[in-house]
Amino acid sequence: MPEAAMEDFYEQYRARFVNKADIDFVAAQGFNCVRLPFHYDLFLTRQQRRARNNASRSPRNVDAYVQALTRWYDQGQLFTNTENLDGFRLIDEVLRWCAANNMYVILDLHAAPGGQGSDRNINDNFVPLDLWKRKDAQGRLIYQDITVRLWEKLAARYRHDPRVAMYDFVNEPHNVNASSGLSNENAEINALYSGLIAAVRRQGDQHLLLLEGNGYGNEYTNLTPDKLRIKDRRNLVYNAHRYWCPNDPKATDPNPNQLNLLANLVAFRATWQVPVWVGETGENSNEWFSGAVQSLSSQSIGWCHWNLKRVEGVTSLLRVRHYGSILTPEGRAALLRNVEFKQCVPNRDVIAALTGPAMARMPFVALSIPGTIHATDYDLGRNGIAYHDTYAERIDYRQEAPTNNGSICRNDGIDIQATADKDSNGFAVSDMAAGEWMHYTVTVARAGAYTLRARVKNDSAVPARLLVKLDDVPIGSFTVNQTPAAAPWVTMAVPTTPLPAGRHTLTLYVEQPGASLSWLQFNSATTPTTQGGQ
Template sequence: MGEVKSLGGPSPKRDGIFPSRFYFVGRLVLSFSMKNIDCQPKRRKARRWLLWLALLLAPGLVSAQRLSMLRAQGGKIVDAQGREVVLRGFNVGGWLLQESYLLKTDTLDSQARIRGGLLRTMSDQELEAFYEQYRATFVTKADIDFVAAQGFNCVRLPFHYDLFLTRQQRLERNKVSRRPRDPQAVEAYVQHLAQWYDQNQLFTDAQQLDGFRLLDQVLSWCAANNLYVILDLHAAPGGQGTDRNINDNFVPLDLWKRHDRQGRLIYQDITVRLWEKLAARYQHDPRVAMYDFINEPHRVDIENGLSNDNAEINVLYSRLINAVRGRGDQHLVLLEGNGYGNEYTNLTPDKLHVQDRSNLVYNAHRYWCPNDPAATDPNPNQINLLANLAAFRAKWQVPVWVGETGENSNEWFAGAVQGLDAQNIGWCHWNLKRVEGVTSLLRVRPYGSILTPAGRAALLRNSQFNQCVPNRDVIAALTRPATARTPFAALSIPGTIHATNYDMGRNGIAYHDAYAERIDYRKQAPTNNGSLYRNDGVDIEAVTDQASNGFAISDMAAGEWVNYTVSVTKAGAYTLRARVKNEARAPSRLTVKLDEAVIGSLTVGPAAGAAWTTVAVPTTVLPVGRHTLQLYVEQPGASLSWLQFDLSSTPTTQGGQ
């Protein structure tokens, strides 16, 4: 993607891009060439040209043929051969729609407000140039290759409808970003949209629109890795709810409420038009797994002047299904319920006003809820709990799929994957990357402020794949068996062991923490008090103390422990030093064990000003080999930066240094 310099898009030959239209042209060319192998001389020039074109397209043809169109069969998603396909993958959010919390621009709270802030110091042309660079670097083929390398088989691609406007049309939207609280500016934009709609000037020049070019690009990258793509309209025209991050609306719920001067729900008309254009382009494309019509409609309720039974959502979904099916497109279509994608009253298959109810898939977004397979919601149409998901699938004989899940601890991730996999329910983790994010697949280093030239330059640099840090503990939680425990780092004795480099694995296996997962959305307390470095229940703080790796384990409660896989390379008794502090009023006591046998005990007295200090104790004789070292909290209060083991021939008494 970094090579893209113009709206015309990259070369299919150079970049391996293989839009759906090339697939069918390639098949036609190959067929024509074989059938006309004995053609007359006057036709040989045309034949040679067609053969050259076939060779040009052949790499993409091979990629596209790896995947087959998916369809619904009862409660399963199956491929063209009838084999069940369980889609498990990652969301590629924050790219084709910027969400403030992913970029650490929370005070701006939406892409439109980010753009408005940028437009205070940039021209429209400079803004477009920045976003072209951002889209060229934030996600590239290297990111998609990395997703595939972890064993996933799909990506969900959230996008903003404004990518399917021309750049000239986006200038009208910029005017509202400059004056977001001006009703006249909003109304002027709506009337421009209505005019473009009536004059058939929306989404018509696919070759020149950023949205189609970017979708084609992602489809090519994914096909090269045998990954399916879910096309997700994440920011619908007008906004599907009240959350600015995902709606990027100027007025909340305008998708459901805004009428133009002709009395039309113009944003809905535009949404239908967009999906008609998408269906026209991709209707035969096997790389597309599903169309996700509208992400997370929410607050569509009586409190906001709408119905209390999802009637408005039913009407729009029915229009969208009919529009796509009317083009002969039989792709799976993913429906998202009210309340951030989960509640389906009046949206079940029997309630939709459609003739063709085939290939429907029902979505859930699972955040901050129990993974207990026995937990149920009394509303059978609220399906984010595991039991409700399975029951809904069985009752309506439709596939269900978790389009988003995450934003929690590794313990919760592992439990969610275990529960969903047990039911053969696919899922897609949120999110691929985020700034200073411990829950994502990739972590982007801090960059400053997006509103400054230096900050923007750093963001473009730091968000590139080769600058990101893989969150290996997150990957392990999503891909390893529930009982697995694996080293986070290679640790040897003698040597220094940083406290935060404890093993990867679930609570009770790699560590024990009293609060390791969030299962109540109303409970805001983080599972990791510092939300730093790792994504477990173990609390971690940033430190600048000597010889530190920058982090320390903190807020340790009595009975908590962490395990380390270590290799003892030299047998003998050791001096164990620990870099600690104690902000409590009473002494803290930590026990160190090797394979369950106590090898030393550390007492950390309270220190004025909570200064870091080093305490040292002798150990018992440690045998050579691979062992489990455990730090156990007998009495709370201490923070630990590191443990250091040095061979010692003389006893060491405990004391501060």
């Protein structure tokens, strides 16, 4: 793609990915701040960014890019002309949108010059860990000097801006250790943070300054307030990024400077008398989210959910529909269309888990009898309240099995698969274990008996058995034998016991595993039954 066309695409992408409608939506959910991640290249001119893009195409071009950065740095040509640089313009837009909603903004340097680690998923590094290693011809750690200058410019612009809550200096340093040819005690991170703190304070800026530890933001050996090489230690905030760890308030890490566990976070705050904040948390199940929010709130610790939107993401606040391939013009056009707020789908179950009452159960959609109840429309709420699944949250980062085996549709422990079966909503509940169940809040329009139909399949030779209850009273059951591979979905029907009118809890209970369920349907009692249902 020509350079100009690429720049135009990304300019459109940034304009559409987050705009005022997105911020208004976030505020409407009850959030009071936005952590705004940004890439340092947004503060380069178009010409400077062209040199960086050239380096991204081949490792052979990296040295030339570093030489260019060094020249621009020495000649005072980096991050100047702030009114015309994309980064400052975009920050100012978000500040305006957030202020209109009484929300704060945290400025987060998410991709630092040179890359703060080795994980390309969260870095901008042509060579891993270059932020900590790369020296220019004069022997300077040039990427660090550039990082300091960027924060000097940011502080000079926003030092008196009350809309900004904190500066998040560097997102998730990691693998800064002896195995990478660096210190094992965060000496390099200490030096950079000390320089950044001093540089910001020289601007007369007293904003809160958020520090992120090694190991993806959590490990603070040699980074405690007494170890930093600064005189003014006021307004420092220590960060944790909580992913795939226990929410048990008694769980501890033997390293007191490792802060992702709640007990360590609380103890660190008490020991050093500093504020703590969870700068990122997410990418787990709704059950984990609810537990995390409850635990953090009980200790008066704030948090920020990662992330706002993701393509076909079930853990984000908003879901972006699939767009194809960014390598094709059609895919790029679809992506630009799909990332706009009006095209996104709110993940209502995620939002409810993050913002709703901890032990509440609410309808996912309005369900009526007679009518069709899609299996995936079970109630909102925690495991054991709205549903029961044997594996509903991930509390060990080494355990990579998804809590939702299909990782689609919803974000609970319930396992869901895509299906093109007739009359479905595109999904079915699958991999149901014995003893698991789902609650559905239903309204029975007319009292009386009904015919209960179920769209099911069973890939196993062992019969499965599903029990349907209303207010914990059995009203019908299905024995699902192995279904043919050529036409796996079958419809079974059984008569129900008389149902009372009004609002009730319908429960799908798994007595014997093996079946997948697309939907249940209640019709008038004149519908004939099929053999095999009970």
